[in-house]
Amino acid sequence: MLTTIRNARDFIVYRKDLSQYQFVSTEIEENLKSGQVLLKVDKFALTANNISYALIGETLGYWDFFRTVEEAWGCIPAWGFAEVVCSKKDNVAKGDRVFGFVPMSTHLMLQPDVVTQEGFVDGSLHRVNFPMLYNQYQLVKHDPFYAPEYEDHWALFWPLFMSAFVLEEFLNENNFFDAQAIVISSASSKTAIALAFLLSRKQSSQCQVIGLTSSGNLSFVEGLGYYNQVLTYDQIQLLNCDLSVVYVDIAGDRDVLSNLHHYFQNMRYSCLLGATHWKRLSSLEINPTLPGPRPTLFFAPEQIHKRVQQWQVNGFHKRFGKLWSQFLASTSEWIQVVHSPGKAAVERIYLDMLAGRPKPDEGQILSLWEVE
Incomplete structure (x- = not known):
């Protein structure tokens, strides 16, 4: 039986004027093609970094990660956590939790290429020329540095x-x-x-x-x-x-x-x-x-690619992971995580970020899912 997700939603902005935005409702068929994976975007961080993605979106291609129907509008990329709700890719199972580059949306369709214990790379044709950093999705159940209590800090930092x-x-x-x-x-x-x-x-x-x-x-x-x-x-x-x-x-x-x-x-x-x-x-x-x-x-x-070539993958993760763990533990001393789910909250926090009003001791974790 063909199942349709009718409550999918995207937050998109007008590329030439970031103060113009809209929420767009979409429908997604769960009858995936072979090799596809459908993610439910659980939550994502919104920081000034996301605004930077939008500002240089034309120059560095950030608008092309998550394409919209109308080219004049774009979906701002974010970093967040998602859950696999449907999979037709071996070694990626329903219920798997992943961390990576996500749209400010409720869902994301991916085409995983090579899948390892650590995660997978999205092989969608429109993303093949982008840096590996943005195309990698970590399967957190196998990540030695992952701790559920630090998910929000992970997305933020x-x-x-x-x-x-x-x-x-x-x-x-x-x-x-x-x-x-x-x-x-x-x-x-x-x-x-x-x-x-x-x-x-x-x-x-x-x-x-x-x-x-x-x-x-x-x-x-x-x-x-x-x-x-x-x-x-x-x-x-x-x-x-x-x-x-x-x-x-x-x-x-x-x-x-x-x-x-x-x-x-x-x-x-x-x-x-x-x-x-x-x-x-x-x-x-x-x-x-x-x-x-x-x-x-x-x-x-570019620098990440250089260091991976220089140190190899394991060497890079070892150097980065040690310092990342130390920094992650220190953030709880000065950051207060604020959860803001739903359309109204996303709209309010986005406009605050655009106006330069975020508080330095707060970290915003958003979701397009309404609180039930």
């Missing part, structure tokens, strides 16, 4: 910590460009916190970690203990302009970028890792006359 991990390795490989300080904007963001955590543990004695944040988040960032010094954006002049620095731009704010490049006379390296201040983007509008090194987009998947 895993991709951000991964980016911070490979950036720290890149900086370390380059001897931190012989800089005296690493300056990180949007210091209260989860990516910045992950990077500061790593730098605080492995930094050389002469290389300080300096965080830039808003006045409202100053005390929170100072309380983390990961930064040697925390300043507000209007306090940059308190630093010596001759200080040799590496700038990690997570704010993506063109004014902050310009101020730093003009102020520091000895900037060694400048990279963009995020866009939390997305309304004042610098990433795609870099002034060619900006003094100092040209800001570079740091694309984490």
Whole structure:
């Protein structure tokens, strides 16, 4: 008997204006083709990182992961947990729980390629050219680092910590460009916190970690203990302009970028890792006359591929896993997870994120499933 899921739903946004959005109802046939797997998206995290995916969606292809009927609209990718509700793929069973790249939707259809004990790679034709990071789905029952009580923290931090991990390795490989300080904007963001955590543990004695944040988040960032010094954006002049620095731009704010490049006379390296201040983007509008090194987009998947080639898969997981476990355990000291299920909650939290109103000590876990 053919079964149809009639309560499937997607949250989509207008690509050219992220403030326009809609919920779209769809129907899904459970009569899958051979090799297909249908997932029920249980929950996903929404952070400033998701907004970054949307902002550079055209440039780096993020709109193409989860295609919509109308090309002018797109589904913002997220990281979350899902359950297999129907499978026609060997070694992927109904009830299996997976973690990976998911749409802000109730369901996701995948075409797993090679399946191992650890998980599988989606082999859908429209995704074959994307970095492996985004196409891998972990079967958590076999993941040695998985703990059910940390699922929410996993969804919130895993991709951000991964980016911070490979950036720290890149900086370390380059001897931190012989800089005296690493300056990180949007210091209260989860990516910045992950990077500061790593730098605080492995930094050389002469290389300080300096965080830039808003006045409202100053005390929170100072309380983390990961930064040697925390300043507000209007306090940059308190630093010596001759200080040799590496700038990690997570704010993506063109004014902050310009101020730093003009102020520091000895900037060694400048990279963009995020866009939390997305309304004042610098990433795609870099002034060619900006003094100092040209800001570079740091694309984490390329660095992950490089490290896997260098260390092999097991070596990469061993290095990453040790630090990930330590960081994961520390997050409960300063983050409060907020569960917000249902359409109304997704709409409210999305608009807050778009307006830059998220609280740094909160992590939003969303779901398009209504509370029964």
